[in-house]
């Protein structure tokens with residue numbers, strides 16, 4: 001069955017316009033934010049400077065590196081290098097690093113710094129972060145614990161987002177020559193895909209294991225509408241995570257599963273091409289979009305398209321271009337309206353099953369901004385990724 005979105009693909013002119021708007025925005029951020037960071041989510045579409053204490057801080061630095069690659073303007077490089085020092089301080093002083101988010105934080109900031117400009121501080125910080133990440137690996141169950149006290153039964157689980165943290169481990173093996181990092185990445189990925197993917201190829205957000213036996217016990221959501229529903233951003237992490245896993249391992253199982261979970265995402269995308277925050281929702285349900293989920297999925301499709309047969313590569317490339325077209329036309333702000341790059345994201349949305357309290361609902365978020373810029377970069381030239 002041929003599937004697609006009913007949206008015009010982004011044009012070259014739109015790519016240029018959106019890229020220039022993003023660069024102008026980032027240029028204005030630098031003197032205001034100085035050594036501080038864009039927070040996870042905006043407030044009425046405006047961000048205020050915040051400290052380097054959140055899982056999202058790497059996205060800000062990653063945008064500076066992308067901007068530097070696009071322009072060669074040293075202002076971006078210098079701003080990114082200031083952030084890299086902050087990331088070394090954070091990992092050396094163990095500031096908010098007792099979680100699995102090390103790849104989100106250190107791939108886009110410190111691995112990029114090492115890769116692009118040979119920044120030794122970035123390399124050192126990223127290896128320390130990889131060590132921190134593998135310290136959360138449980139032999140019993142074969143996974144990296146996402147959150148909370150290590151081994152605590154109420155947190156003995158993995159989450160789908162963590163697939164994006166695996167590239168940090170493959171990179172650590174490459175630079176240190178120590179296979180332990182890649183070995184753990186492969187075991188964690190195998191456990192994730194074996195348990196998180198449902199029979200209809202939607203995905204669970206998180207999956208618990210028995211701390212005594214390591215046996216998988218149950219799939220539970222933390223940020224979706226309910227345990228059995230397909231949280232849109234989780235599905236998108238799965239799409240991009242499988243593409244990254246294929247990049248590093250060339251395991252053909254990643255491709256087969258990628259087709260299935262990506263097609264589920266596309267089939268559940270509504271008329272304007274951009275996902276609701278949970279893929280159970282449709283037009284008319286009155287629920288907010290999560291533009292970041294579609295931007296992440298688009299990046300994953302473009303990464304995986306590099307390895308697919310021609311027809312499939314074209315299909316997913318075209319869908320990524322349709323997503324980009326929809327984002328460019330209807331989800332980017334006028335400069336006076338916002339200091340973010342992408343409108344209409346969701347941080348956390350509560351539901352009757354999941355009463356966390358809302359944060360960042362129908363707001364910009366820094367990861368949505370980052371993946372939007374990455375999508376534009378991927379669409380404009382061959383890009384050597386930081387993941």
Ligand code: GLY
Pocket residue numbers: 161223233347
């Ligand atoms: N990784 C956390 C989130 O997607 O909200």
